[in-house]
Amino acid sequence: MEIDTQFDLLIIGGGLVGASLACALADTSLKVAVVEKHVHSELNYGSYDDRSVALAYGTRVLFENIGLWSSISKNAEKISSIHISQRGRLGVAQLDHQQLGVAALGYVIENRLLGQALYRRLQAASNIKIISPALVTGITQENGQRLTAISLDNINRTIQSKLVIAADGAESSVRKWTVMETSEKDYQQTAIICNVTPEYPHNNIAYERFTDAGPLAFLPLPDFVAGEDAQSRCSVVWTVSPSQADSIMKLPDAEFLQQLQACFGLRLGTLQRTGQRTAYPLKLVQVKPGATERIALVGNAAHTLHPVAGQGFNLGVRDVMTLAELLLEAGLNGLDIGSQSILQRYQQARQRDYKRVIHSTDTLALLFTYRFKPVQLVRSAGMLLLDVIPGVSTMLARRAMGLSGRMPRLDYD
Numbered sequence: 266m267e268i269d270t271q272f273d274l275l276i277i278g279g280g281l282v283g284a285s286l287a288c289a290l291a292d293t294s295l296k297v298a299v300v301e302k303h304v305h306s307e308l309n310y311g312s313y314d315d316r317s318v319a320l321a322y323g324t325r326v327l328f329e330n331i332g333l334w335s336s337i338s339k340n341a342e343k344i345s346s347i348h349i350s351q352r353g354r355l356g357v358a359q360l361d362h363q364q365l366g367v368a369a370l371g372y373v374i375e376n377r378l379l380g381q382a383l384y385r386r387l388q389a390a391s392n393i394k395i396i397s398p399a400l401v402t403g404i405t406q407e408n409g410q411r412l413t414a415i416s417l418d419n420i421n422r423t424i425q426s427k428l429v430i431a432a433d434g435a436e437s438s439v440r441k442w443t444v445m446e447t448s449e450k451d452y453q454q455t456a457i458i459c460n461v462t463p464e465y466p467h468n469n470i471a472y473e474r475f476t477d478a479g480p481l482a483f484l485p486l487p488d489f490v491a492g493e494d495a496q497s498r499c500s501v502v503w504t505v506s507p508s509q510a511d512s513i514m515k516l517p518d519a520e521f522l523q524q525l526q527a528c529f530g531l532r533l534g535t536l537q538r539t540g541q542r543t544a545y546p547l548k549l550v551q552v553k554p555g556a557t558e559r560i561a562l563v564g565n566a567a568h569t570l571h572p573v574a575g576q577g578f579n580l581g582v583r584d585v586m587t588l589a590e591l592l593l594e595a596g597l598n599g600l601d602i603g604s605q606s607i608l609q610r611y612q613q614a615r616q617r618d619y620k621r622v623i624h625s626t627d628t629l630a631l632l633f634t635y636r637f638k639p640v641q642l643v644r645s646a647g648m649l650l651l652d653v654i655p656g657v658s659t660m661l662a663r664r665a666m667g668l669s670g671r672m673p674r675l676d677y678d
Protein backbone atom coordinates (compact mmCIF):
# COMPACT_ATOMS: atom_id res chain seq x y z
CA MET A 266 0.00 0.00 0.00
CA GLU A 267 1.40 3.42 -1.01
CA ILE A 268 0.87 5.98 1.77
CA ASP A 269 1.75 9.61 2.40
CA THR A 270 4.10 10.16 5.29
CA GLN A 271 2.85 13.56 6.44
CA PHE A 272 -0.47 14.15 8.28
CA ASP A 273 -1.89 16.76 10.63
CA LEU A 274 -3.29 14.10 12.92
CA LEU A 275 -2.58 10.40 13.37
CA ILE A 276 -5.14 8.29 15.26
CA ILE A 277 -3.79 5.00 16.64
CA GLY A 278 -6.68 2.52 16.79
CA GLY A 279 -9.75 2.31 14.58
CA GLY A 280 -12.08 0.92 17.29
CA LEU A 281 -15.39 2.61 18.07
CA VAL A 282 -13.75 5.66 19.64
CA GLY A 283 -10.89 6.21 17.14
CA ALA A 284 -13.33 5.82 14.24
CA SER A 285 -15.79 8.26 15.89
CA LEU A 286 -13.05 10.88 16.18
CA ALA A 287 -12.14 10.47 12.53
CA CYS A 288 -15.85 10.84 11.61
CA ALA A 289 -16.02 14.09 13.61
CA LEU A 290 -13.11 15.39 11.49
CA ALA A 291 -14.35 14.01 8.15
CA ASP A 292 -14.33 16.50 5.26
CA THR A 293 -12.58 19.22 7.25
CA SER A 294 -9.26 20.87 6.36
CA LEU A 295 -7.30 18.51 8.65
CA LYS A 296 -5.40 15.67 7.00
CA VAL A 297 -6.05 12.61 9.17
CA ALA A 298 -4.65 9.05 9.23
CA VAL A 299 -6.23 6.17 11.19
CA VAL A 300 -3.88 3.22 11.81
CA GLU A 301 -5.60 -0.03 12.81
CA LYS A 302 -3.81 -3.31 13.38
CA HIS A 303 -6.71 -5.47 12.14
CA VAL A 304 -8.27 -5.52 8.66
CA HIS A 305 -10.68 -2.65 9.29
CA SER A 306 -13.31 -3.77 6.74
CA GLU A 307 -13.88 -7.10 8.53
CA LEU A 308 -15.25 -5.41 11.67
CA ASN A 309 -14.64 -8.49 13.82
CA TYR A 310 -12.02 -7.15 16.25
CA GLY A 311 -11.88 -5.18 19.53
CA SER A 312 -14.90 -2.91 19.70
CA TYR A 313 -16.66 -4.80 16.90
CA ASP A 314 -17.24 -8.17 18.58
CA ASP A 315 -20.65 -9.62 19.51
CA ARG A 316 -21.43 -6.85 21.98
CA SER A 317 -24.14 -4.22 21.75
CA VAL A 318 -23.78 -0.75 23.13
CA ALA A 319 -26.33 1.45 24.91
CA LEU A 320 -25.97 4.96 23.52
CA ALA A 321 -27.00 7.76 25.85
CA TYR A 322 -29.43 10.37 24.50
CA GLY A 323 -26.58 12.91 24.63
CA THR A 324 -24.54 10.66 22.31
CA ARG A 325 -27.40 10.73 19.81
CA VAL A 326 -27.27 14.54 19.91
CA LEU A 327 -23.50 14.50 19.28
CA PHE A 328 -23.81 12.09 16.34
CA GLU A 329 -26.65 14.26 14.99
CA ASN A 330 -24.31 17.28 15.09
CA ILE A 331 -21.88 15.52 12.74
CA GLY A 332 -24.63 14.21 10.43
CA LEU A 333 -24.26 10.54 11.38
CA TRP A 334 -27.32 9.81 13.46
CA SER A 335 -29.65 8.88 10.57
CA SER A 336 -27.34 6.06 9.44
CA ILE A 337 -26.93 4.81 13.04
CA SER A 338 -30.57 5.06 14.10
CA LYS A 339 -31.93 2.72 11.45
CA ASN A 340 -30.25 -0.20 13.24
CA ALA A 341 -30.84 1.02 16.81
CA GLU A 342 -33.68 0.25 19.25
CA LYS A 343 -34.85 2.97 21.58
CA ILE A 344 -35.00 2.66 25.37
CA SER A 345 -38.28 4.19 26.53
CA SER A 346 -37.96 3.26 30.18
CA ILE A 347 -35.53 1.66 32.60
CA HIS A 348 -36.69 -0.79 35.26
CA ILE A 349 -34.26 -1.14 38.18
CA SER A 350 -34.63 -3.92 40.76
CA GLN A 351 -32.64 -5.82 43.32
CA ARG A 352 -32.70 -9.60 43.63
CA GLY A 353 -34.31 -10.78 46.88
CA ARG A 354 -35.02 -7.26 48.25
CA LEU A 355 -37.67 -4.57 48.40
CA GLY A 356 -37.60 -1.60 46.11
CA VAL A 357 -38.09 -1.17 42.39
CA ALA A 358 -37.38 2.03 40.50
CA GLN A 359 -38.66 3.00 37.10
CA LEU A 360 -37.36 5.85 34.91
CA ASP A 361 -39.39 6.91 31.90
CA HIS A 362 -38.57 9.09 28.89
CA GLN A 363 -41.78 11.09 29.34
CA GLN A 364 -40.68 12.20 32.83
CA LEU A 365 -37.67 13.77 31.15
CA GLY A 366 -39.42 15.16 28.09
CA VAL A 367 -37.14 13.37 25.59
CA ALA A 368 -37.93 10.98 22.73
CA ALA A 369 -35.95 8.17 24.40
CA LEU A 370 -33.65 7.56 27.37
CA GLY A 371 -31.09 6.01 25.03
CA TYR A 372 -30.63 3.60 22.13
CA VAL A 373 -29.16 0.11 21.78
CA ILE A 374 -27.22 -0.97 18.70
CA GLU A 375 -24.99 -3.93 17.86
CA ASN A 376 -21.35 -2.75 17.89
CA ARG A 377 -20.70 -4.14 14.41
CA LEU A 378 -23.61 -2.21 12.89
CA LEU A 379 -22.42 0.98 14.59
CA GLY A 380 -18.94 0.26 13.16
CA GLN A 381 -20.41 -0.11 9.66
CA ALA A 382 -22.01 3.34 9.87
CA LEU A 383 -18.74 4.88 11.08
CA TYR A 384 -16.55 3.25 8.41
CA ARG A 385 -18.97 4.10 5.59
CA ARG A 386 -18.55 7.75 6.58
CA LEU A 387 -14.76 7.47 6.76
CA GLN A 388 -14.44 5.82 3.37
CA ALA A 389 -16.44 8.65 1.77
CA ALA A 390 -14.29 11.40 3.34
CA SER A 391 -11.56 12.93 1.16
CA ASN A 392 -9.26 13.93 4.06
CA ILE A 393 -9.13 10.57 5.90
CA LYS A 394 -6.68 7.77 5.15
CA ILE A 395 -7.32 4.41 6.82
CA ILE A 396 -4.08 2.45 7.10
CA SER A 397 -4.87 -1.19 7.95
CA PRO A 398 -3.84 -3.80 8.78
CA ALA A 399 -0.85 -1.95 10.22
CA LEU A 400 0.68 -2.09 13.69
CA VAL A 401 2.06 0.99 15.40
CA THR A 402 5.37 -0.10 16.95
CA GLY A 403 6.64 3.10 18.54
CA ILE A 404 6.52 6.90 18.67
CA THR A 405 9.24 9.52 19.01
CA GLN A 406 9.40 13.29 18.69
CA GLU A 407 11.51 15.47 16.38
CA ASN A 408 11.38 19.14 15.30
CA GLY A 409 7.87 19.80 16.62
CA GLN A 410 6.42 16.67 14.97
CA ARG A 411 5.54 13.23 16.23
CA LEU A 412 7.18 10.39 14.33
CA THR A 413 5.13 7.21 14.42
CA ALA A 414 6.69 3.93 13.39
CA ILE A 415 4.29 1.49 11.77
CA SER A 416 4.70 -1.98 10.40
CA LEU A 417 2.65 -2.37 7.22
CA ASP A 418 2.88 -5.53 5.10
CA ASN A 419 5.83 -6.38 7.38
CA ILE A 420 7.69 -3.30 6.08
CA ASN A 421 8.61 -0.62 8.61
CA ARG A 422 7.60 2.96 7.77
CA THR A 423 7.49 6.27 9.58
CA ILE A 424 4.65 8.77 9.54
CA GLN A 425 4.98 12.38 10.71
CA SER A 426 2.12 14.28 12.30
CA LYS A 427 1.57 17.37 14.46
CA LEU A 428 -0.50 15.36 16.90
CA VAL A 429 -0.95 11.68 17.81
CA ILE A 430 -4.21 10.44 19.31
CA ALA A 431 -4.06 7.26 21.38
CA ALA A 432 -7.34 5.43 20.74
CA ASP A 433 -5.64 2.08 21.25
CA GLY A 434 -7.87 0.73 24.01
CA ALA A 435 -7.55 -0.46 27.61
CA GLU A 436 -4.09 -1.99 27.14
CA SER A 437 -2.82 1.15 25.33
CA SER A 438 0.79 0.81 24.12
CA VAL A 439 1.03 4.59 23.76
CA ARG A 440 0.44 4.94 27.51
CA LYS A 441 3.29 2.53 28.17
CA TRP A 442 5.71 4.08 25.65
CA THR A 443 5.18 7.53 27.12
CA VAL A 444 5.28 6.22 30.74
CA MET A 445 1.99 7.81 31.76
CA GLU A 446 0.99 7.17 35.37
CA THR A 447 -1.93 4.76 35.42
CA SER A 448 -3.96 3.14 38.22
CA GLU A 449 -5.83 -0.14 37.82
CA LYS A 450 -8.45 -1.86 39.96
CA ASP A 451 -9.53 -5.43 39.29
CA TYR A 452 -13.25 -5.79 40.16
CA GLN A 453 -12.96 -9.58 40.49
CA GLN A 454 -16.06 -9.71 38.31
CA THR A 455 -16.62 -11.01 34.79
CA ALA A 456 -19.32 -9.81 32.38
CA ILE A 457 -20.93 -12.51 30.26
CA ILE A 458 -22.66 -11.11 27.19
CA CYS A 459 -25.08 -12.75 24.74
CA ASN A 460 -28.32 -12.03 22.89
CA VAL A 461 -31.48 -13.85 24.02
CA THR A 462 -35.00 -14.24 22.66
CA PRO A 463 -37.64 -13.88 25.43
CA GLU A 464 -41.22 -15.13 25.22
CA TYR A 465 -42.74 -11.61 25.41
CA PRO A 466 -41.70 -8.45 23.50
CA HIS A 467 -39.38 -6.14 25.44
CA ASN A 468 -41.58 -3.09 24.74
CA ASN A 469 -38.47 -0.89 24.71
CA ILE A 470 -37.84 -1.41 28.42
CA ALA A 471 -34.26 -1.84 29.65
CA TYR A 472 -33.95 -3.93 32.81
CA GLU A 473 -31.15 -3.45 35.32
CA ARG A 474 -31.19 -6.00 38.15
CA PHE A 475 -28.68 -5.94 40.99
CA THR A 476 -27.65 -9.28 42.47
CA ASP A 477 -25.09 -10.22 45.13
CA ALA A 478 -22.62 -11.30 42.42
CA GLY A 479 -23.07 -8.11 40.37
CA PRO A 480 -25.54 -6.39 38.01
CA LEU A 481 -27.58 -8.09 35.28
CA ALA A 482 -28.86 -6.00 32.35
CA PHE A 483 -31.38 -6.87 29.63
CA LEU A 484 -31.31 -4.21 26.89
CA PRO A 485 -33.88 -3.99 24.07
CA LEU A 486 -32.55 -4.81 20.57
CA PRO A 487 -34.30 -4.47 17.21
CA ASP A 488 -36.33 -7.62 16.34
CA PHE A 489 -34.61 -10.40 14.44
CA VAL A 490 -36.56 -10.70 11.19
CA ALA A 491 -36.47 -13.89 9.09
CA GLY A 492 -39.04 -13.79 6.27
CA GLU A 493 -42.46 -13.15 7.82
CA ASP A 494 -41.26 -14.08 11.26
CA ALA A 495 -40.01 -11.39 13.73
CA GLN A 496 -38.46 -12.38 17.05
CA SER A 497 -37.94 -10.05 19.99
CA ARG A 498 -34.30 -9.86 21.15
CA CYS A 499 -32.46 -8.53 24.19
CA SER A 500 -28.77 -7.93 24.69
CA VAL A 501 -27.75 -9.42 28.05
CA VAL A 502 -24.82 -8.30 30.21
CA TRP A 503 -24.59 -10.64 33.22
CA THR A 504 -21.91 -9.84 35.81
CA VAL A 505 -20.74 -12.71 38.03
CA SER A 506 -17.61 -13.73 39.94
CA PRO A 507 -14.72 -15.08 37.81
CA SER A 508 -15.24 -18.65 39.13
CA GLN A 509 -18.99 -18.54 38.42
CA ALA A 510 -18.19 -17.20 34.94
CA ASP A 511 -15.95 -20.18 34.23
CA SER A 512 -18.72 -22.66 34.97
CA ILE A 513 -21.51 -20.57 33.33
CA MET A 514 -19.50 -20.30 30.11
CA LYS A 515 -19.25 -24.11 29.92
CA LEU A 516 -23.01 -24.78 30.36
CA PRO A 517 -25.07 -26.13 27.46
CA ASP A 518 -27.51 -23.46 26.14
CA ALA A 519 -30.60 -24.93 27.88
CA GLU A 520 -28.95 -24.95 31.32
CA PHE A 521 -27.49 -21.52 30.77
CA LEU A 522 -30.97 -20.16 30.00
CA GLN A 523 -32.36 -21.81 33.15
CA GLN A 524 -29.73 -20.15 35.36
CA LEU A 525 -30.20 -16.78 33.65
CA GLN A 526 -33.96 -17.10 34.09
CA ALA A 527 -33.56 -17.88 37.81
CA CYS A 528 -31.55 -14.68 38.21
CA PHE A 529 -33.72 -12.42 36.03
CA GLY A 530 -37.19 -13.76 36.86
CA LEU A 531 -40.24 -13.95 34.60
CA ARG A 532 -40.65 -10.29 33.58
CA LEU A 533 -40.26 -11.21 29.91
CA GLY A 534 -41.75 -14.71 30.20
CA THR A 535 -39.64 -17.75 29.46
CA LEU A 536 -36.24 -17.19 27.87
CA GLN A 537 -36.37 -19.24 24.69
CA ARG A 538 -33.07 -18.96 22.80
CA THR A 539 -29.58 -17.69 23.31
CA GLY A 540 -26.80 -16.69 20.93
CA GLN A 541 -23.09 -17.11 21.49
CA ARG A 542 -21.66 -16.14 24.91
CA THR A 543 -18.48 -14.10 25.47
CA ALA A 544 -16.81 -13.29 28.81
CA TYR A 545 -15.02 -10.02 29.76
CA PRO A 546 -12.98 -9.70 32.98
CA LEU A 547 -13.76 -6.25 34.40
CA LYS A 548 -11.38 -3.60 35.66
CA LEU A 549 -11.15 0.12 36.18
CA VAL A 550 -8.22 1.88 34.49
CA GLN A 551 -7.52 5.56 35.10
CA VAL A 552 -4.71 7.75 33.80
CA LYS A 553 -3.26 10.52 35.94
CA PRO A 554 -4.01 13.90 34.28
CA GLY A 555 -1.06 15.69 32.69
CA ALA A 556 -0.61 16.59 29.01
CA THR A 557 2.15 14.71 27.17
CA GLU A 558 3.73 16.56 24.25
CA ARG A 559 1.77 16.16 21.02
CA ILE A 560 -0.24 13.21 22.36
CA ALA A 561 -3.86 13.02 23.55
CA LEU A 562 -5.71 9.98 24.92
CA VAL A 563 -9.32 9.13 24.12
CA GLY A 564 -11.76 6.32 24.96
CA ASN A 565 -10.61 3.18 26.76
CA ALA A 566 -6.96 4.28 26.49
CA ALA A 567 -7.88 7.18 28.81
CA HIS A 568 -10.44 5.39 31.02
CA THR A 569 -11.73 1.82 31.15
CA LEU A 570 -14.91 1.41 33.18
CA HIS A 571 -17.19 -1.27 34.61
CA PRO A 572 -20.09 -1.67 32.11
CA VAL A 573 -22.77 -1.47 34.86
CA ALA A 574 -24.12 1.91 33.72
CA GLY A 575 -23.22 1.58 30.02
CA GLN A 576 -21.05 4.71 30.13
CA GLY A 577 -17.64 3.73 28.63
CA PHE A 578 -18.26 4.46 24.96
CA ASN A 579 -20.53 7.41 25.78
CA LEU A 580 -17.70 8.98 27.77
CA GLY A 581 -15.36 8.28 24.83
CA VAL A 582 -17.73 10.03 22.41
CA ARG A 583 -17.68 13.11 24.64
CA ASP A 584 -13.83 12.92 24.58
CA VAL A 585 -13.65 12.89 20.80
CA MET A 586 -16.29 15.55 20.18
CA THR A 587 -14.61 17.88 22.70
CA LEU A 588 -11.22 17.25 21.11
CA ALA A 589 -12.53 17.67 17.55
CA GLU A 590 -14.13 20.99 18.54
CA LEU A 591 -10.83 22.27 19.98
CA LEU A 592 -8.77 21.08 16.99
CA LEU A 593 -11.10 22.63 14.42
CA GLU A 594 -11.20 25.89 16.36
CA ALA A 595 -7.37 25.90 16.51
CA GLY A 596 -7.18 25.17 12.78
CA LEU A 597 -9.57 28.05 11.98
CA ASN A 598 -7.42 30.40 14.07
CA GLY A 599 -4.18 29.24 12.42
CA LEU A 600 -2.85 27.70 15.67
CA ASP A 601 -0.66 24.59 15.99
CA ILE A 602 -3.12 21.73 16.72
CA GLY A 603 -0.48 19.79 18.67
CA SER A 604 0.49 22.66 20.96
CA GLN A 605 0.63 22.19 24.70
CA SER A 606 -2.02 24.86 25.30
CA ILE A 607 -4.61 23.03 23.15
CA LEU A 608 -3.84 19.70 24.85
CA GLN A 609 -4.10 21.28 28.29
CA ARG A 610 -7.47 22.79 27.38
CA TYR A 611 -8.62 19.34 26.26
CA GLN A 612 -7.49 17.74 29.53
CA GLN A 613 -9.10 20.43 31.64
CA ALA A 614 -12.35 20.24 29.69
CA ARG A 615 -12.63 16.48 30.33
CA GLN A 616 -11.63 16.12 34.00
CA ARG A 617 -15.00 16.94 35.57
CA ASP A 618 -16.90 14.48 33.37
CA TYR A 619 -14.28 11.75 34.06
CA LYS A 620 -14.47 12.22 37.84
CA ARG A 621 -18.26 12.21 37.89
CA VAL A 622 -18.75 9.18 35.62
CA ILE A 623 -15.88 7.11 37.05
CA HIS A 624 -16.99 7.78 40.63
CA SER A 625 -20.66 6.96 40.05
CA THR A 626 -19.90 3.86 37.95
CA ASP A 627 -17.39 2.53 40.46
CA THR A 628 -19.77 3.12 43.40
CA LEU A 629 -22.64 1.42 41.59
CA ALA A 630 -20.47 -1.54 40.60
CA LEU A 631 -19.46 -2.19 44.21
CA LEU A 632 -22.45 -1.00 46.27
CA PHE A 633 -24.77 -3.81 45.28
CA THR A 634 -22.23 -6.54 45.95
CA TYR A 635 -21.70 -5.78 49.65
CA ARG A 636 -23.36 -8.29 51.95
CA PHE A 637 -23.00 -6.08 55.04
CA LYS A 638 -26.50 -5.42 56.54
CA PRO A 639 -26.42 -1.57 56.86
CA VAL A 640 -25.24 -1.30 53.27
CA GLN A 641 -28.13 -3.51 52.16
CA LEU A 642 -30.58 -1.24 53.99
CA VAL A 643 -29.07 1.89 52.47
CA ARG A 644 -29.34 0.57 48.95
CA SER A 645 -32.94 -0.60 49.43
CA ALA A 646 -33.75 2.87 50.76
CA GLY A 647 -31.91 4.31 47.77
CA MET A 648 -34.08 2.33 45.37
CA LEU A 649 -37.26 3.55 47.10
CA LEU A 650 -35.96 7.13 47.11
CA LEU A 651 -35.28 6.91 43.39
CA ASP A 652 -38.86 5.97 42.65
CA VAL A 653 -40.62 8.16 45.19
CA ILE A 654 -38.87 11.49 44.66
CA PRO A 655 -39.17 12.42 40.97
CA GLY A 656 -36.41 15.05 41.12
CA VAL A 657 -33.82 12.47 42.20
CA SER A 658 -34.51 10.04 39.39
CA THR A 659 -34.70 12.87 36.84
CA MET A 660 -31.34 14.24 37.91
CA LEU A 661 -29.70 10.80 37.83
CA ALA A 662 -31.26 9.98 34.48
CA ARG A 663 -30.11 13.26 32.91
CA ARG A 664 -26.57 12.47 34.01
CA ALA A 665 -26.74 8.91 32.72
CA MET A 666 -28.12 10.23 29.43
CA GLY A 667 -25.07 12.44 29.00
CA LEU A 668 -27.18 15.59 29.12
CA SER A 669 -25.68 17.33 32.14
CA GLY A 670 -22.76 19.72 31.67
CA ARG A 671 -21.66 21.51 28.52
CA MET A 672 -22.13 19.74 25.16
CA PRO A 673 -19.42 20.12 22.48
CA ARG A 674 -20.81 22.13 19.52
CA LEU A 675 -19.12 21.01 16.30
CA ASP A 676 -21.29 23.25 14.12
CA TYR A 677 -18.62 24.95 12.08
CA ASP A 678 -20.36 24.76 8.68
Ligand SMILES: Cc1cc2nc3c(=O)[nH]c(=O)nc-3n(C[C@H](O)[C@H](O)[C@H](O)COP(=O)(O)OP(=O)(O)OC[C@H]3O[C@@H](n4cnc5c(N)ncnc54)[C@H](O)[C@@H]3O)c2cc1C
Pocket residue numbers: 277278279280281282283300301302303310311312313316317318319320399400401402432433434435438456458502545563564565566572574575576577578579580581
Ligand atom coordinates in the same frame (compact mmCIF):
# COMPACT_ATOMS: atom_id res chain seq x y z
C1 LIG B 1 -19.43 -6.17 28.43
C2 LIG B 1 -19.30 -4.72 28.06
C3 LIG B 1 -20.43 -3.96 27.77
C4 LIG B 1 -20.33 -2.60 27.45
N1 LIG B 1 -21.48 -1.88 27.24
C5 LIG B 1 -21.38 -0.56 27.01
C6 LIG B 1 -22.56 0.24 26.82
O1 LIG B 1 -23.69 -0.26 26.85
N2 LIG B 1 -22.41 1.59 26.63
C7 LIG B 1 -21.18 2.19 26.58
O2 LIG B 1 -21.10 3.41 26.42
N3 LIG B 1 -20.05 1.44 26.72
C8 LIG B 1 -20.12 0.11 26.92
N4 LIG B 1 -18.98 -0.64 27.06
C9 LIG B 1 -17.68 0.03 26.89
C10 LIG B 1 -17.27 0.11 25.41
O3 LIG B 1 -17.37 -1.17 24.81
C11 LIG B 1 -15.85 0.64 25.27
O4 LIG B 1 -15.77 1.87 25.98
C12 LIG B 1 -15.44 0.89 23.83
O5 LIG B 1 -15.54 -0.29 23.08
C13 LIG B 1 -13.98 1.39 23.80
O6 LIG B 1 -13.60 1.63 22.48
P1 LIG B 1 -12.11 2.11 22.13
O7 LIG B 1 -12.15 2.41 20.67
O8 LIG B 1 -11.65 3.16 23.08
O9 LIG B 1 -11.17 0.85 22.45
P2 LIG B 1 -11.05 -0.56 21.70
O10 LIG B 1 -12.38 -1.07 21.33
O11 LIG B 1 -10.21 -1.43 22.57
O12 LIG B 1 -10.26 -0.22 20.36
C14 LIG B 1 -8.87 -0.04 20.31
C15 LIG B 1 -8.41 -0.31 18.88
O13 LIG B 1 -7.02 0.00 18.78
C16 LIG B 1 -6.39 -0.99 17.98
N5 LIG B 1 -4.97 -1.03 18.37
C17 LIG B 1 -4.47 -1.27 19.62
N6 LIG B 1 -3.11 -1.17 19.61
C18 LIG B 1 -2.75 -0.84 18.34
C19 LIG B 1 -1.50 -0.61 17.70
N7 LIG B 1 -0.32 -0.67 18.37
N8 LIG B 1 -1.48 -0.33 16.36
C20 LIG B 1 -2.65 -0.25 15.66
N9 LIG B 1 -3.88 -0.45 16.23
C21 LIG B 1 -3.93 -0.75 17.54
C22 LIG B 1 -7.14 -2.29 18.34
O14 LIG B 1 -7.00 -3.27 17.33
C23 LIG B 1 -8.57 -1.77 18.47
O15 LIG B 1 -9.29 -1.84 17.25
C24 LIG B 1 -19.06 -2.00 27.39
C25 LIG B 1 -17.90 -2.75 27.66
C26 LIG B 1 -18.02 -4.10 28.00
C27 LIG B 1 -16.77 -4.88 28.30
